[in-house]
Amino acid sequence: MTSENYLNHPTFGLLYRICIVEENQELFTTLYAQRVFFLVSYNAEGLLFQPVTRADARLTIDTRIRLLRRNGQILESQELQSTMQKNFPG
Template identity: 55%
Template sequence: MNTESYFNHPTFGMLFRICELEDKQELFTTLYAQRLFFIVNQDANGMSFESVTRMDARLKMENRLRQVRRSGAMAEFQVLQALFKRTFQ
């Protein structure tokens, strides 16, 4: 199953979806350098982009990892953990 998702931002170029954080909220990073991070929110008015620091993105993803581990979804946890290691270590 291919779960990769991309978004072409008019200013920052191609963004890569790292993970879903909450309902209708996802964490993206720039595709090539993975130095800029964005939280993308979707609502009735469309999409909004919030630029976050690397440390904030890491903390958000760590929180998501804890949520998934507590829920018992081990397959999803392993996928997220691999993405976390590839992105932040």
């Protein structure tokens, strides 16, 4: 079971975490519109919000799904696939 994670962006308000991308980096989207995406990196100095296009966000999620499947994390990949279908229908 996954937990929901949120961040507060200084301009765009509440962001919802879609997935972990790699260590210290996660993909977030705006909570209500889910049209603006950010790669959020964090370290001892704080958070870095990097806006990404919708196409790049989709590619990032697809890459993460493939990595999870390769690592045998089938349940996590299925959950992320469901999340992808909600954010990128069709």
